[in-house]
Amino acid sequence: MAVTAAASEYALEVIDLKKAFGGLVVTQDVSLAIRPGERRLIIGPNGAGKTTLFNQISGDMRPNSGQIKLFGAEITRLAPYERTHFGLSRTYQIITLFAGDTLEHNVTLGLLGLRPQRWQMWRPLSFYGDMATEARRTLDAVGLLHLAAHPVSDIAYGEKRRVELAMALAQKPRVLLLDEPLAGLSNTERSTVKSLIASISRQTAVVMIEHDMDTALDLAETVTLLDYGRVIVDGERDAVIADARTREVYLGN
């Protein structure tokens, strides 16, 4: 379960984050402040450094300097798995599910990650009936209960995206990072996933990366525009859209 951190106004704070690969600077003095339950959209052209930013927040990459705080607790030096215990969850651009396993098993693993039963060396997973029930409930919430016993390799791409989402949501995160959750989806699939995202509880702050502005705008309350690793515009959705710099970044490049 998530560790209680010192009381703070922000769910997720990124402070002056910098990341460079040799001479190439991919994150330049990026600062973000996300309130509990907020819906933030991060946009920017290809190569703007959005996924790199996510990688640093989730711990897959180490920044050169700067800080990351989750509900006031400093997580900059923590390993990825430790951050999950602080209430952070994320999905990836590339599907990284367990292809040979059933949907139910995939979601169960999502539940297991935060529980002490993961160290249990003689009882099988099937022993924990309450986890199975919870997993099925989560699958039901994303409309995939009927496929629970199917291996992930058998289902459609859009359904896989929903499983990814289910796994992340199963952990009841306080901050959820979604990396291009709508990429590669057909129109019907897209509206299904969008309504799922819209229905996420307000206990979870959602930070979403989308390359295509139009698809995700209605899900966002606030928007951050990145370009060349820098924050260009940051604020309420309508203000950012109207901002001249936004058009410049997308059309001027």
Added chain:
Amino acid sequence: MQFWIIQGLNSLSLGGLLFLLASGFSLIFGLMRLANLTHGAFFMLGTYFGAVALRNFDGLNLWVTALGAGIAVAAIGGLFERLVLTRLKSNPLGQVLVTLGMAFIISDACLVLWGGDSIPVPTPQNLRAPTRFLGFVFPTYRLVLVGCAVATAVALYFLLERTRLGAMIRAGVDDSQMARAVGIPVSNLFTTVFCLGAGIAGAGGVLGGPVLSAYPGLDADMLPLALIVVILGGIGSLLGAFVGSFIIGFIYTFGTALFPELAYIILFLPMIFVIAFRPQGLFGRVGA
């Protein structure tokens, strides 16, 4: 004083030998990301070819023999690469296992063909007279080995830095996917480099013959050394292979002379430290 000079020279000549062994291994590892566990066997094959040729054909030139053995071993390597390794492109673990299997096959084949006794290789006539320098006497051939290593290093440097083939190899080492995308025939390049690496090992084996002799188990003795040199020097770096060879040459020679019982620990400790704390080695661009 005598001890230090002699061991110093032995270190240098071992370093030279190791470079002949490790340069090919480094090329293959750097470009193909393949730990070629057959490499020791390629080297041994060269030693056996050289031993048999030089003993049975009096007056055969050492350099010609080395070239011939190099070509023969390169051919064997090329066949292996084309017939077996290319089929396992998506299975890097499988590739390592088949190179291990091939090593077993070659080493047993040598046993069958040439028996279990050690075959000493005669030093070429014109290099038998010892060199005198500053009142010390050095076996000339060992000095020659150092020269061979330097010559090979220069030749490889020229190949890699000044030729089109070398440019393609360097591109492939940096990013093989990108190289393929810009039209470099990576598959043929792999075969060429594998042949080149095997060939250098084979030729090196001949040149190492007078110092090492051809014996069963030579491959198992040489392979770990190649591994250590390349890990220490850094994968994909010719300079790393060169420097690493001589560092290991010194560590091994002085280590065995001063602490014979701990020889293996002294040898492997650097490698373990490097992988654990500095995976890119001294000069490498890619981690293990």
Added chain:
Amino acid sequence: MKWLAAILLAALLVLLPFCSGDFYINLASQILIAAIFALSLNLLVGYGGMTSLGHASYLGVAAYISALLTSRYGWGHGPAAVISLAGTTAMAACFGVIALRATGLGFLMITLALSQVLWGLAYRMSDVTNGDNGIAGLTRPMPFGISLNGPAAFYWFTLIVAITAFVMMAIFVSSSFGSTLKGVRDQPRRMAALGFNPWMIRWITFVYAGFWGGVSGLLYVYYNKYIHPASLSTTSSAEALLGVIAGGSGTLGGPMVGGALVLLLKNYASAYIERWNMLLGLIFLFIVLVMPTGIVPGLSKLLRRGWR
């Protein structure tokens, strides 16, 4: 259905000494020892996704410690076995910390290097290990005063250990932890994102595999009453790896079949074919090229098709 087959198999195994001569009983003992060793390696290779070329170290070190304590220092077998296993497990713990600094190829090379160091020590420190001569004239333990010198007695002893090993390792891989191990094998990044600690999971498995490798080492030295540095060599590790991969690393049964096969080929092919290593190499090539998932999965697929 599976339970019935298992009980039947167990019954057959127990009754074996009543239906066969000494030669086959001894062979069966050797196969059981090879099976335990292969199972322990498979924890790493098949379930953990960590290919090791140094697993013979654990067999060899346990064997050597037991040999030295009993023959040179006159220890009883009970305490010697305890210290052997404790020492081997401690060694696995240390080696694991070093080897797990890397994954994939780097891991493979560190395990190779570490086992070469041990082999070199066993070979060179002749005052301690008797070097190339090995340590001979060893004895078998006498649990509860029962002599294990007869083939049948030793066989039943080994069978009890083998069944225990199999059951314990089966429980381990089917447990909740086993599921996380397989998860880390398949998608380590995803597992870390879900809150699992991949390093710790791998390290625990590494230590456990080393422990069972040590158990097989004890049985090995009891059976042969002799230990030699070759048991620690890379060839030995390679043979074990071949057995696991040839048999099928994704299953429990596969490595046992593979280990048995390698043992049979090694001990009996060498009577007909002088060059055992060449055969080993060719088999490696064949399996990797033609049956990469291994014999057991390959056969069971054939059988399933035949059933229809």
